[in-house]
Amino acid sequence: MPTLARVRLQRLSPIGNSRNRPAAADDAEDLSKPIHTSPIGTYPRFNAPTIANGRVYVPTFSGQIAVFGLASSVPRFAAIWVKPPGPAFVARHGLTSQEYQQELDRLVGQQGFCLTLVSGYAVGNEDRYAAIWEKKDCAPFVARHGLASQEYQQELDNLVRQGFHLVLVNGHKINGQDSYAAIFEKSPSPAFVARHGLTSEAYQQEFDRLVKREGFGLIWLSGY
Secondary structure, three states: OOOOEEEEEOOOOOOOOEOOOEEEEEEOOEEEEEEEEEEOOOEOOOOOOEEEOOEEEEEOOOOOEEEEOOOOOOOOOOOOOOOOOOOOEEEEEEEOHHHHHHHHHHHHHHOOOEEEEEEEEEEOOEEEEEEEEEOOOOOOEEEEEEEOHHHHHHHHHHHHHOOOEEEEEEEEEEOOEEEEEEEEEOOOOOOOOOOOOOOHHHHHHHHHHHHHHOOOOOOOOOOO
């Protein structure tokens, strides 16, 4: 991902106001390479975009100011540590998809650890993973990551038919697309319902229906 860019407004004609034309950003090291375009509607031809704090501001005739900027590429982490005795564990973060899979294969397949948590997140346009493995006896489990919405649903349906249940699902966005990492376990489980891709309103409706009317309890939630 380029760290510097040239921003330009594409005009419809050399005079008058420009209508429904996009703002475009080119790689500053190679201006022939566009890296982003976004429509901004009608804007005043002689109003140059303003750049401040790493963002570009463009006034428009819609009564709004269009704002553009790269999403933060610096990840942040939230964690909990406890002091009571527990099993040996391994924690990793900043793993690419391939590195995460390699650690999963090594720690589970060769050293007898169990995967207890995985969290996917974006750095620029690439996925990264943080995970915790514990050295303990565990039921058979299946871990999947990098799944698109439809792929995740297919894995969920397929594994539930095989007697697994979902114990963890984490959603995040890569290049604007939903991506999921999940852990499925083959062990006794009460009835469960799993939903993903919910808006705030749809999530609240499902919460009210399942908790207030059908007697379910909420055991896991991932926002993205």
